[in-house]
Amino acid sequence: MDICRNFRKINKDNYKKFIDKKNMSMRGEFAGVAFSDRMIFIPHCMRNTKICKAKDEGAYYVCAMCKGCKISEIAALAKELGYKKVYVMKGGKAIENILNAEKPKAVIGIACYFEGVQAVKMTEKGKIITQFIPLTKDGCADTDVDLDETKKIIALK
Ligand code: SF4
Numbered sequence: 349m350d351i352c353r354n355f356r357k358i359n360k361d362n363y364k365k366f367i368d369k370k371n372m373s374m375r376g377e378f379a380g381v382a383f384s385d386r387m388i389f390i391p392h393c394m395r396n397t398k399i400c401k402a403k404d405e406g407a408y409y410v411c412a413m414c415k416g417c418k419i420s421e422i423a424a425l426a427k428e429l430g431y432k433k434v435y436v437m438k439g440g441k442a443i444e445n446i447l448n449a450e451k452p453k454a455v456i457g458i459a460c461y462f463e464g465v466q467a468v469k470m471t472e473k474g475k476i477i478t479q480f481i482p483l484t485k486d487g488c489a490d491t492d493v494d495l496d497e498t499k500k501i502i503a504l505k
Pocket residue numbers: 394395396397399400401402411412413414415416417418419420436
């Protein structure tokens with residue numbers, strides 16, 4: 349293994365430890381928050397860009413539920429349970445503005461570990477209870493997440 353790959357692996361392991369600890373410390377509190385006070389942030393790189401019809405709203409997309417990727421299943425479950433909102437984000441920078449405007453009590457964030465660590469630190473500042481779900485395949489496009497694990501976290505109560 350070369351030095352760069354080694355460094356990336358050490359970083360990822362540290363991010364994972366940080367995230368696992370935060371998730372476990374907030375899981376009980378998260379389960380106690382009403383679905384209507386929870387939001388979900390999903391990265392746009394999970395979209396199936398070949399067929400995606402999501403509406404472009406500037407900083408984020410609104411899924412058109414075409415079932416071309418896992419986002420529609422996540423959004424459908426969130427809607428069924430009464431979640432406050434689901435955002436398909438173009439980048440992490442706009443999240444803080446959305447949190448300030450919408451004031452959710454809890455959020456679920458899906459992202460790569462690096463983005464997840466930054467997001468958890470941001471929500472901690474605003475005293476928002478957070479559960480982070482890491483992408484199982486990261487990158488700039490065609491990313492993926494464990495859908496069963498995601499649904500389990502969404503339905504926690
Ligand atoms: S399910 Fe939603 S986000 Fe996924 S490809 Fe279809 S419109 Fe786009």
